[in-house]
Amino acid sequence: MAAVLRRGASFICLGSSQLLSGGCKHGRTCILPFFSSNNRNSSSSSKIKVDLDSSTGIAVVKFQNPPVNSMSLDFLTEFVISLEKLELDKSCRGVILTSAQPKIFSAGLDILEMYGKSPEHYAEFWKSVQDIWLKMYGYRKMTIAAINGFSPAGGCLVALSCDYRIMADNPRYRIGLNETQLGIVAPFWFKDTMVNTVGHRTAELSLQFGLMYSPSDALKIGLVDQLVPEENVLGTATETMTKWLAIPDHAREISKSMLRKPTVDRLLASRDADTKNFVNFVSRDSIQKSLGLYLTMLKERKE
Numbered sequence: 001m002a003a004v005l006r007r008g009a010s011f012i013c014l015g016s017s018q019l020l021s022g023g024c025k026h027g028r029t030c031i032l033p034f035f036s037s038n039n040r041n042s043s044s045s046s047k048i049k050v051d052l053d054s055s056t057g058i059a060v061v062k063f064q065n066p067p068v069n070s071m072s073l074d075f076l077t078e079f080v081i082s083l084e085k086l087e088l089d090k091s092c093r094g095v096i097l098t099s100a101q102p103k104i105f106s107a108g109l110d111i112l113e114m115y116g117k118s119p120e121h122y123a124e125f126w127k128s129v130q131d132i133w134l135k136m137y138g139y140r141k142m143t144i145a146a147i148n149g150f151s152p153a154g155g156c157l158v159a160l161s162c163d164y165r166i167m168a169d170n171p172r173y174r175i176g177l178n179e180t181q182l183g184i185v186a187p188f189w190f191k192d193t194m195v196n197t198v199g200h201r202t203a204e205l206s207l208q209f210g211l212m213y214s215p216s217d218a219l220k221i222g223l224v225d226q227l228v229p230e231e232n233v234l235g236t237a238t239e240t241m242t243k244w245l246a247i248p249d250h251a252r253e254i255s256k257s258m259l260r261k262p263t264v265d266r267l268l269a270s271r272d273a274d275t276k277n278f279v280n281f282v283s284r285d286s287i288q289k290s291l292g293l294y295l296t297m298l299k300e301r302k303e
């Protein structure tokens, strides 16, 4: 299956052989990363850096969207293309996600993409958020989140969509789905991802309060799997990936698919309705007001 992705005037065709996910079928722009044919293949689009070691099969994908790795439309587009490219690359067996920014894994969705824009823009943005989740939650290859900093909302979702989460044991950091604190609501597939990870009761408390957990609390509820000193996050992720890669790929992939496909299928069955729902919700005056106040609060906190 081929997907055509576009932004502005550039069109690029991608092959697609996803086991579970929906892929980029919505006609947005994509810049393909470049991989060389040596053992260590590096590529760097402007917001995503990919380093694939084909001798180990491990790729490190680094977010580099300063100051806080917020997930703008451009960021999400580059991210999904990088993952798609790695999924199709036979020399890649596992992907580690981490941040090039100190202290921040990702500040979540870029609030500016949801504030003061047109309904068409909100719809395009939301489809790109759906795309990244569909790609990640149904990803055929092994994924580890090496969480080296704050990880609210969309940042937490990306981590939750990986197969394993290792977080820096720094008591200042926080992770969680804090959407209600912004006056917005995590959609059902964010909720499903949380429930699948921490269980129903914990998700009830977590989502309604918009709780942000310290690393030790996140470990207690199973939101992350392991804490390590900050400087060891990437090294531990690489060691852990090597252990997982001892499992035959096809057996691990089928097991993952069995567990995750029903959740992925729920969104695939209702993507358009979910997009409409988001656009109607975010366009409301009351929601725009909440987001505006939150942005002001973020700015004033600095002063």
Ligand SMILES: CCC/C=C/C(=O)SCCNC(=O)CCNC(=O)[C@H](O)C(C)(C)COP(=O)([O-])OP(=O)([O-])OC[C@H]1O[C@@H](n2cnc3c(N)ncnc32)[C@H](O)[C@@H]1OP(=O)([O-])[O-]
Pocket: 067, 068, 070, 104, 106, 107, 108, 109, 110, 111, 112, 150, 152, 153, 154, 155, 178, 179, 182, 184, 185, 186, 187, 295, 298, 299, 302
């Ligand atoms: C229904 C939809 C579901 C929604 C899901 C989501 O993910 S919703 C998202 C939920 N996410 C959150 O609630 C996280 C909100 N962010 C934070 O809590 C903190 O920024 C931090 C703890 C991540 C980093 O603290 P720090 O002291 O290191 O950094 P700082 O605070 O000084 O920020 C630096 C600059 O970045 C700006 N900016 C920040 N985040 C965003 C953003 N998401 N977007 C856009 N911009 C953002 C900030 O305004 C400031 O701009 P300025 O003034 O330079 O023009």
